[in-house]
Amino acid sequence: MFARSVVRSAARRSFRPIAAQTPVFRAGFRSSVAVRDPETVNEKAINVVSYVDGERAQESIPVTSSQEPVTPPGQDETRPAVPLSPALASQLTPTLAKFTLVGKTAMVTGDFSGGRGLGYNMAQALAEVGIKGIAIMDVQQELGDKSARELSEQTGVDVRFYRLDVRDGDAIQHAVQDIVQHYGSLDVVINAAGIADSNVKAETYDAEKFRRLLDINITGSFLVSQAAAQAMIKAKSGGSIINIASMSGSIVNYPQEQSAYNASKAAVIQLTKSLAAEWARYGIRVNAISPGYMDTALNRVPALDAQKRIWVDQTPQKRLGSVDDLNNLAVYLSSDGSSFMTGSNNIIDGGYTLW
Numbered sequence: 001m002f003a004r005s006v007v008r009s010a011a012r013r014s015f016r017p018i019a020a021q022t023p024v025f026r027a028g029f030r031s032s033v034a035v036r037d038p039e040t041v042n043e044k045a046i047n048v049v050s051y052v053d054g055e056r057a058q059e060s061i062p063v064t065s066s067q068e069p070v071t072p073p074g075q076d077e078t079r080p081a082v083p084l085s086p087a088l089a090s091q092l093t094p095t096l097a098k099f100t101l102v103g104k105t106a107m108v109t110g111d112f113s114g115g116r117g118l119g120y121n122m123a124q125a126l127a128e129v130g131i132k133g134i135a136i137m138d139v140q141q142e143l144g145d146k147s148a149r150e151l152s153e154q155t156g157v158d159v160r161f162y163r164l165d166v167r168d169g170d171a172i173q174h175a176v177q178d179i180v181q182h183y184g185s186l187d188v189v190i191n192a193a194g195i196a197d198s199n200v201k202a203e204t205y206d207a208e209k210f211r212r213l214l215d216i217n218i219t220g221s222f223l224v225s226q227a228a229a230q231a232m233i234k235a236k237s238g239g240s241i242i243n244i245a246s247m248s249g250s251i252v253n254y255p256q257e258q259s260a261y262n263a264s265k266a267a268v269i270q271l272t273k274s275l276a277a278e279w280a281r282y283g284i285r286v287n288a289i290s291p292g293y294m295d296t297a298l299n300r301v302p303a304l305d306a307q308k309r310i311w312v313d314q315t316p317q318k319r320l321g322s323v324d325d326l327n328n329l330a331v332y333l334s335s336d337g338s339s340f341m342t343g344s345n346n347i348i349d350g351g352y353t354l355w
């Protein structure tokens with residue numbers, strides 16, 4: 001009791017409000033101690049001590065009670081990717097350099113709903129951190145072709161498009177062999193191919209449709225991961241596999257019924273963990289990204305408008321995810337920045353699953 005009051009009065013003495021001419025913030029180390037009793041939650045000012053080049057400065061920040069939203073609305077259209085120049089790459093700090101993929105190659109499935117797909121955006125992000133080659137795979141010939149051309153024009157990256165169905169194990173095997181032969185390696189895989197089926201009641205769900213959805217979302221992710229891992233194991237190169245699951249693998253969406261989709265994404269999360277455990281010995285990491293509601297082509301359907309309002313309302317950040325909101329997490333999981341991370345399920349949903 002005694003020690004506590006001594007500490008508190010010492011804090012009051014050393015953090016008295018300071019004069020208006022105190023230097024403003026500059027970049028550098030900063031520590032902050034609030035002036036308040038432990039019971040007080042509404043302080044009027046926070047005193048801050050900052051260090052720049054070892055020089056100490058102190059100032060006071062007034063605390064306001066603004067109710068303004070802090071999250072800007074999602075961006076509407078995708079922007080062209082910008083390549084990482086070798087000159088810039090050579091100047092990065094060790095921490096930033098770990099986030100790059102210089103000299104590496106990737107395979108991304110299910111990319112390309114006219115640039116509004118998550119796969120395309122993540123492929124752009126990989127191209128922006130120095131990757132040398134990207135193989136994209138999708139069932140849609142025209143869109144895949146277009147995306148490959150655009151990605152290559154934007155960044156100079158060597159992009160190849162393989163038109164295939166992720167349920168076709170033989171086609172995937174051949175594509176992976178071709179990728180390894182062409183690029184010399186395969187380092188990163190992003191499994192984004194998938195379909196959704198919502199507003200279908202479980203009691204009348206057509207069995208064939210149910211099987212098809214699971215086949216694409218779960219068997220497809222498995223077959224692509226398996227073929228890639230075989231190549232990585234053979235090359236003794238290790239690698240990073242990222243499965244795009246969904247928050248629907250952990251919660252049940254509302255108000256739409258979508259039992260097959262939810263079950264498929266729960267399976268993707270558990271597949272991720274199983275493969276991570278099995279393949280850690282080969283230096284292959286397997287992680288999942290579980291997005292919440294994203295503003296992609298998949299969700300840009302007029303029939304979903306009313307539901308979208310409910311989704312936004314139930315998301316603490318009060319918006320859908322932008323199409324590029326997964327990009328930095330995908331880069332992190334692809335890169336050596338996450339080298340001790342495997343088998344993790346990373347929910348990125350604006351807080352939806354908190355409520």
Ligand SMILES: NC(=O)c1ccc[n+]([C@@H]2O[C@H](COP(=O)([O-])OP(=O)(O)OC[C@H]3O[C@@H](n4cnc5c(N)ncnc54)[C@H](O)[C@@H]3O)[C@@H](O)[C@H]2O)c1
Nearest residue numbers: 110112113117118138139165166193194246293294296298
């Ligand atoms: N959009 C969202 O709100 C959201 C939320 C959570 C998870 N996801 C997941 O993210 C991934 C990408 O979603 P998106 O919104 O970009 O969807 P999208 O429809 O834009 O992209 C999916 C792509 O997968 C391709 N595809 C479908 N079946 C295929 C098959 N059998 N073989 C090969 N390619 C096939 C499609 O042609 C399409 O280009 C999906 O796995 C989806 O379930 C999306």
